[in-house]
Structure formats: structure tokens, C-alpha cells
Amino acid sequence: MCHNCSAVLGAAESVPVSAAPSRRAVARLLAAGAGLTALAACTPDGGTRPPSSSSPSATSASASQAATPSSAGSTSAGPETSAAATEPGTAAAPAPSAAPTPTSPAAGLAQQHSxxxxxxxxxxxxxxRPLSPADYVPADLIQPNIxxxxxxxSAQLNSTTAAAAEQMFATxxxxxxxxxxxxxxxxxxTQVxxxxxxxxxxxxxxxxxASARPGFSEHQTGWAFDIGDGGGACGFQPCFAEQPAAVWAKANAHRFGFVVRYPWMFHQITGxxxxSWHLRYIxxxxxxxxxAKGIATLEEYFGLEAAPGYL
Incomplete structure (x- = not known):
């Protein structure tokens, strides 16, 4: 995510696979708007974030907004045009729970966590799903050797995430x-x-x-962080998805325990x-x-309801 990444980007509805033609239309709009600046919540120096689906202008702006980054985690960008038509966009399933439900894709894993x-x-x-307690502070924050x-x-992560990040950056x-x-x-x-x-x-x-409400930020957990590219190009902007760091992370981050938390065209599920820069350790x-299962969001993987906007 960005400097203010746990923020809200508007909500939306999941886009079914059958909507591929409209995704191609979005892709064309995206190509035209590739120069849009990143959302304010995700950039240290501020910017303009697209309105949420709950805002009055969301309906007319939904196509262009789909191409802009969010303060929750990562950003939608031009390089996703070829994948937009094939990425799964299923609706979220059961209500939230403290552990994976028996029908969730994660239920069969050997290790189960809260x-x-x-x-x-x-x-x-x-x-x-806000943090509890809202002012939670990880007990093991450290600065990774990266x-x-x-x-x-902002240079700190929890110890588990830091160790995994060191391995990933080195590879x-x-x-x-x-x-x-x-x-x-x-x-x-800081979020307040x-x-x-x-x-x-x-x-x-x-x-x-433009900004996550206090207590609703993944960055506060120590399990998430934003990456930049060594060349310094397109930081917290849609075009970052085309940079080597983002391309590599999308293809390889899972090998180190990370997912791109806010994937392309799933804003109606993740909110x-x-x-493309926001990675989350799981x-x-x-x-x-x-x-391996082609599941894009944590909500779908753990059998939770979609969270396009605040309750």
C-alpha cells in the first residue's frame, strides 16, 4: 500500500467472468488514462483518489476509477489489460468468522489461523472488519535488512514479515x-x-x-507493506504495475508468503x-x-463477505 494505504478506495461489485467484453472496454479506457496520479491515501505527498462506489459520482466514474490505485493496498494499472478479461471475479461467500469455514478454500490447509x-x-x-483493539501495536516490530x-x-515490519521480505528482496x-x-x-x-x-x-x-479510517488499516498490523522499484519510476501510480518490481512480485511473491492484497478488478470485493505495490504476508x-487455485482475494479464500464500503 501507499503512505496512507489502508485507506478506502470506493467499493464496487465483483465483476463476473462473463463480463469480459466490458473489461476490455475498461482496458481501453485505462490505456487512455494511464497517466492518472495515484490516490492520495496511497501516496506520501498526497494526490487524488477516485470516489468510492458509495459516493454519488461513483456510477459514472466507475470505468475510469477502476484504473486508479487505492489507499487500501495496491493499484489498478495498464499492464493488467490482457489479464482483465480472464481474472476470476466471483462474489464473496459466507459471513466473517474467526476461522475459515468448512466450505472456504482455505479450510483444507494443514495449519489454521485466526x-x-x-x-x-x-x-x-x-x-x-476493523482491528481489535483498534489501537493495536505489533509486539515485534523491526527494521528489515532491505x-x-x-x-x-514506516521502515518497520513485524519480525515474520520482515524475514520473508528479506528473502524475497534478495531473490x-x-x-x-x-x-x-x-x-x-x-x-x-499516524492514521488518526x-x-x-x-x-x-x-x-x-x-x-x-482517500484515507482509511483509523483502526481499519492493514499497515497498522505489520503484515503488509508497499514496494517501490529500484529505478524509482511510477511510485504509487497505476503505471507501477509495469515496472520490474511489480511484475516480478506478481509472479513470485507467493513463494515467500505474500499476495497482492488488492488485485485488478476486485475492488467490489476488497473495497x-x-x-500493484501493496503486498500482504499470509x-x-x-x-x-x-x-494454485487462482483465487485473487482474501475475502474469497477465507469464505468472507465482500466489503466494498464501511458498514
Whole structure:
């Protein structure tokens, strides 16, 4: 995710596979708007985020918004045009639970973890599922030994995520791809200040399209972080999906326990538009299982309801 990544990007409805023609239309619009700036919630210096599906302008703007990044995690971008017609877009299933339901795709894994404990790698945080406690602070925050584009708390991750990130960054470097940590942990206090500044300047309705509400941010858990490309191009912008770091991560991150948390064309399930830079640790077994089964979102994988907007 971005500097303000756990933020909300508008909600939307899942797009069925049968809607492939309209996705190609979106792809053409995306190509025309590839230069759109990233959402404010996801960029350290601010920007403009598309309105959520709950906002009055969401219906008319839905096609162009699908091409812009979100503050929840990663961003939708041009390189996804060829995949847009084939990515699964099934509707979410049962209601949230503390553990995978028997019918969820994750139920067969050897190791099971809580979906509500902030210290669990399977924690699911979205617009329907706030952190508990809201001011949760990971007990094991550390600075990983990787290339950093930030400092302070943003350069930290929990120890498990940090170790996996070190392995992933090193393997990517061996393949000739340089990654940087662009945004890591974000405290509750930081999110309060960020969100309130948006409310003061834009009003709450618009703030909810640009910044995550305090206590609803994946960045606060220590399990998620944003990557940058070594070349520095397209940081927190739709075009980042075309950069070597994003391309490599999309193809290989599951080998180290990571998923692209907010994939292309699934904003109506996750509540956030495609953020190619936002990675989330869930463990190698689960991430590899998701990749093998072609399941794009944690909501679908763990059998949870879609969370396009706040309740």
C-alpha cells in the first residue's frame, strides 16, 4: 500500500467472468488514462483518489476509477489489460468468522489461523472488519535488512514479515530486479492524524474515499507493506504495475508468503482499487494455495463477505 494505504478506495461489485467484453472496454479506457496520479491515501505527498462506489459520482466514474490505485493496498494499472478479461471475479461467500469455514478454500490447509487476531498471519482487515483493539501495536516490530525508501516507523515490519521480505528482496535481486520498501508499518496515531486532515479539508464523505479510517488499516498490523522499484519510476501510480518490481512480485511473491492484497478488478470485493505495490504476508502455504487455485482475494479464500464500503 501507499503512505496512507489502508485507506478506502470506493467499493464496487465483483465483476463476473462473463463480463469480459466490458473489461476490455475498461482496458481501453485505462490505456487512455494511464497517466492518472495515484490516490492520495496511497501516496506520501498526497494526490487524488477516485470516489468510492458509495459516493454519488461513483456510477459514472466507475470505468475510469477502476484504473486508479487505492489507499487500501495496491493499484489498478495498464499492464493488467490482457489479464482483465480472464481474472476470476466471483462474489464473496459466507459471513466473517474467526476461522475459515468448512466450505472456504482455505479450510483444507494443514495449519489454521485466526482471521480476527491482529497477531495472526491470516488476519483479514477490510471495511467491514476493523482491528481489535483498534489501537493495536505489533509486539515485534523491526527494521528489515532491505533497501529502504522511507525511515522511522514506516521502515518497520513485524519480525515474520520482515524475514520473508528479506528473502524475497534478495531473490529478486538475484534475478536482476531491485525492490525498495516504500511504506511499512503505520501506527494508529499516524492514521488518526492522516484521516482527520482529510476530513478537515474535504469533509468525511470525500475523506473516506482517500484515507482509511483509523483502526481499519492493514499497515497498522505489520503484515503488509508497499514496494517501490529500484529505478524509482511510477511510485504509487497505476503505471507501477509495469515496472520490474511489480511484475516480478506478481509472479513470485507467493513463494515467500505474500499476495497482492488488492488485485485488478476486485475492488467490489476488497473495497480498494488495484494496488500493484501493496503486498500482504499470509504464509507460504496459504499464498501458494491461493495462486494454485487462482483465487485473487482474501475475502474469497477465507469464505468472507465482500466489503466494498464501511458498514
Amino acid at each position: 482471521l480476527t487476531d491482529p497477531a495472526s498471519p491470516w488476519l483479514v482487515v477490510n471495511k467491514h 533497501a529502504l525508501a522511507v525511515s522511522g516507523e 529478486a535481486a538475484g534475478d536482476g530486479v531491485t525492490m525498495t520498501l516504500a511504506s511499512g508499518y503505520r501506527s494508529y496515531g 492524524a492522516t484521516y482527520n486532515s482529510y476530513v478537515a479539508s474535504r469533509g468525511q464523505a470525500e475523506a473516506d474515499t 480498494y482499487y488495484y494496488e 504464509g507460504v502455504e496459504a499464498a501458494t494455495d491461493m495462486a
